[in-house]
Amino acid sequence: MASLTIENLRKNYGATEVLKGIDIEIDDGGFLVLVGPSGCGKSTLLNTIAGLEEITSGDIKIGPKSVSGLHPSKRDIAMVFQSYALYPNMTVAQNISFGMEIRGIDKSEREAAIQKVADMLQIGELLHRKPSQLSGGQRQRVAMGRALVRDPQVFLFDEPLSNLDAKLRVDMRTEIKRLHQRMGTTIVYVTHDQIEALTLATKIAVLKDGYLQQFGTPAEVYNDPENMFVADFMGSPSMNLIEATVREENGKAAIQIAGDGAGAGDITLPANTPGLRDHMGGKVMFGIRPEALTDPEGADRTGADIIQQDCLIEVVEPAGSDTFAVTRLGGVEAIARLRADADIHAGQTAPLAFNMTKAVFFDPKTTARIR
Amino acid sequence: MSAPSQDNAVKGSIITRAIIYVVLILFVIYYLLPLYVMLVNSVKPLEEIRSGNMMEFPKVWTLEPWRAAWSYAQIGVEPSGLRPYFINSILMVVPAVLLSTILGALNGYVLTKWQFKGHGIVFGLLLLSCFIPFQIVLIPMARVLGFLGISGTIPGLVLVHLIYGIGFTTLFFRNYYAAFPTELVRAAQIDGAGFFQIFWRILLPSSAPIAVVTIIWQFTNVWNDFLFGASFSDFDSVPMTVALNNLVSSSTGVKEYNVHFAGAILAALPTLIVYIVSGRYFVRGLMAGAVKG
Numbered sequence: 001m002a003s004l005t006i007e008n009l010r011k012n013y014g015a016t017e018v019l020k021g022i023d024i025e026i027d028d029g030g031f032l033v034l035v036g037p038s039g040c041g042k043s044t045l046l047n048t049i050a051g052l053e054e055i056t057s058g059d060i061k062i063g064p065k066s067v068s069g070l071h072p073s074k075r076d077i078a079m080v081f082q083s084y085a086l087y088p089n090m091t092v093a094q095n096i097s098f099g100m101e102i103r104g105i106d107k108s109e110r111e112a113a114i115q116k117v118a119d120m121l122q123i124g125e126l127l128h129r130k131p132s133q134l135s136g137g138q139r140q141r142v143a144m145g146r147a148l149v150r151d152p153q154v155f156l157f158d159e160p161l162s163n164l165d166a167k168l169r170v171d172m173r174t175e176i177k178r179l180h181q182r183m184g185t186t187i188v189y190v191t192h193d194q195i196e197a198l199t200l201a202t203k204i205a206v207l208k209d210g211y212l213q214q215f216g217t218p219a220e221v222y223n224d225p226e227n228m229f230v231a232d233f234m235g236s237p238s239m240n241l242i243e244a245t246v247r248e249e250n251g252k253a254a255i256q257i258a259g260d261g262a263g264a265g266d267i268t269l270p271a272n273t274p275g276l277r278d279h280m281g282g283k284v285m286f287g288i289r290p291e292a293l294t295d296p297e298g299a300d301r302t303g304a305d306i307i308q309q310d311c312l313i314e315v316v317e318p319a320g321s322d323t324f325a326v327t328r329l330g331g332v333e334a335i336a337r338l339r340a341d342a343d344i345h346a347g348q349t350a351p352l353a354f355n356m357t358k359a360v361f362f363d364p365k366t367t368a369r370i371r
Numbered sequence: 372m373s374a375p376s377q378d379n380a381v382k383g384s385i386i387t388r389a390i391i392y393v394v395l396i397l398f399v400i401y402y403l404l405p406l407y408v409m410l411v412n413s414v415k416p417l418e419e420i421r422s423g424n425m426m427e428f429p430k431v432w433t434l435e436p437w438r439a440a441w442s443y444a445q446i447g448v449e450p451s452g453l454r455p456y457f458i459n460s461i462l463m464v465v466p467a468v469l470l471s472t473i474l475g476a477l478n479g480y481v482l483t484k485w486q487f488k489g490h491g492i493v494f495g496l497l498l499l500s501c502f503i504p505f506q507i508v509l510i511p512m513a514r515v516l517g518f519l520g521i522s523g524t525i526p527g528l529v530l531v532h533l534i535y536g537i538g539f540t541t542l543f544f545r546n547y548y549a550a551f552p553t554e555l556v557r558a559a560q561i562d563g564a565g566f567f568q569i570f571w572r573i574l575l576p577s578s579a580p581i582a583v584v585t586i587i588w589q590f591t592n593v594w595n596d597f598l599f600g601a602s603f604s605d606f607d608s609v610p611m612t613v614a615l616n617n618l619v620s621s622s623t624g625v626k627e628y629n630v631h632f633a634g635a636i637l638a639a640l641p642t643l644i645v646y647i648v649s650g651r652y653f654v655r656g657l658m659a660g661a662v663k664g
Contacts, residue, residue: 050557050561052557052560052561071560072557072560072561073560073561073562073563073564077561078561079557079558079561081554081557081558082554083552083554085552085554085555085557085558087555087558087559087572087573088555088577089573089576089577098559098562098564098572099561099562099563102562102563102564102568103563146558
């Protein structure tokens with residue numbers, strides 16, 4: 001087990017820069033999730049940690065030791081691939097022990113290690129099968145077994161759950177988390193699924209276009225996004241981002257959301273964010289998560305700044321545990337998350353509670369957060 | 372594929388089916404007729420062929436033409452039969468096929484999994500060798516063989532076929548390995564396997580279909596080659612094809628057609644056996660690159 005430090009990492013393919021100065025540091029035993037849309041460089045970053053791709057500049061340290069330039073097999077890492085990458089010509093047991101065999105570990109020791117991993121992952125009865133005879137979930141387990149048996153300093157997971165069906169994915173997610181809690185080994189995990197990122201990580205690194213957008217705990221990334229991209233990318237349904245004008249009202253800053261010119265009028269909401277003073281009279285983007293925009297009965301009772309406003313409900317989407325209501329704010333659709341049994345109908349004008357302590361504001365030009 | 376054809380078979384009328392079968396049977400006859408003529412005439416005494424119909428069944432059955440073709444017919448100046456030349460061909464084909472297949476597999480492995488700057492150009496140049504007419508290289512090749520001191524020998528012929536074969540075998544293996552998941556190679560790298568270990572332990576065991584295709588292709592080409600055999604062989608290294616020509620086109624004495632037929636079948640037999648034994652792998656291997664199972 002060891003910490004992982006990435007310092008000012010850059011990676012070019014010819015003239016194209018795909019990683020543009022990444023700085024990440026994760027403690028021993030941490031669970032780092034690299035998340036971002038496809039093409040953001042997250043898999044490339046993982047491959048550079050694994051040593052499968054060379055870095056252009058910067059440094060990668062596992063523990064106190066720099067590993068850049070070391071062969072993948074010398075970095076004391078293990079990797080689980082998206083396609084599982086099980087050797088098709090070998091049985092499960094041979095797959096798990098291939099690395100040990102290459103390193104010249106003797107047979108009895110190998111068998112003991114296989115047995116231990118097989119017990120841990122409950123794949124004992126699969127040991128003599130070929131990968132083609134396994135289901136997706138079983139292959140996933142074997143791939144993890146092959147990584148576990150190495151007992152590495154750092155585990156690397158490259159979108160390991162993306163080939164599984166929805167239910168199995170949730171099960172395996174829990175299992176990976178349990179495994180991490182039990183073993184306490186540092187993990188770096190790549191995914192494009194923000195739910196996976198939020199549920200698994202102790203630290204999340206959000207990437208886009210080769211830049212690190214934000215690095216922090218799941219709560220920080222979710223509640224305190226650095227910019228509009230992070231706010232929009234994390235969370236499902238994603239955060240409502242509404243154009244608003246900053247005004248002064250009774251000596252305090254407030255934001256005004258334009259009505260639709262028909263039935264709904266302008267909405268004015270008080271806003272305490274100090275940075276808004278610099279934007280007085282200008283436009284800002286007002287961000288509010290669906291769960292902070294709810295029916296008055298379902299609103300957070302401890303919230304200090306809950307404002308009720310009447311809104312025209314356009315669509316109601318019951319989703320079992322919640323009911324989502326679509327309204328229109330500042331010309332764009334906004335989604336409110338209501339209690340499952342909230343009494344609400346499409347076409348009705350209903351009061352919605354805005355939890356302004358959860359509201360965030362962004363500069364529309366730079367997309368950066370206004371604090 | 373199978374579902375719609377079954378559907379058609381049920382719906383199609385008996386007449387349509389009859390027409391299809393008649394056409395198919397005609398084609399079968401058309402294709403099998405030469406083989407029939409060769410077989411039938413190779414077990415007839417010479418007089419029966421001379422006196423009449425090539426298509427007739429033999430009145431007197433004899434294996435003598437086969438024995439003659441194999442062990443004592445006049446080939447050029449030697450009454451040795453085709454046997455020594457058959458052995459020459461085997462000695463030439465087996466190393467040429469195996470070496471070109473192994474080198475093709477290695478080339479394909481490097482060109483797909485260990486790509487280097489300019490790998491496309493290297494592959495293009497290798498492919499070029501598939502398109503160069505044999506006749507153009509005869510004289511340069513003769514110079515090279517002379518320089519190496521192996522002109523007129525079986526190793527010389529092996530080298531010629533090896534050089535000509537690498538282009539095709541590389542093409543086959545490169546295309547096959549291009550579809551082979553690179554993640555497997557990466558996983559093996561993390562497991563600590565080296566260049567040859569990955570090739571030997573991971574790629575080769577999965578290469579049976581394309582290896583069969585390559586071996587059949589190379590075997591057929593090298594065995595059937597006449598030009599190189601005629602150009603670069605000496606008395607003691609003449610391959611089967613050239614010997615067959617010498618048997619058939621000998622200008623002295625009577626033309627023993629029955630012996631010629633037997634000899635031709637003997638010359639074709641190895642490739643025929645290779646096709647029959649591994650034909651189904653051949654089709655499967657050709658499809659392996661195209662359709663992912």
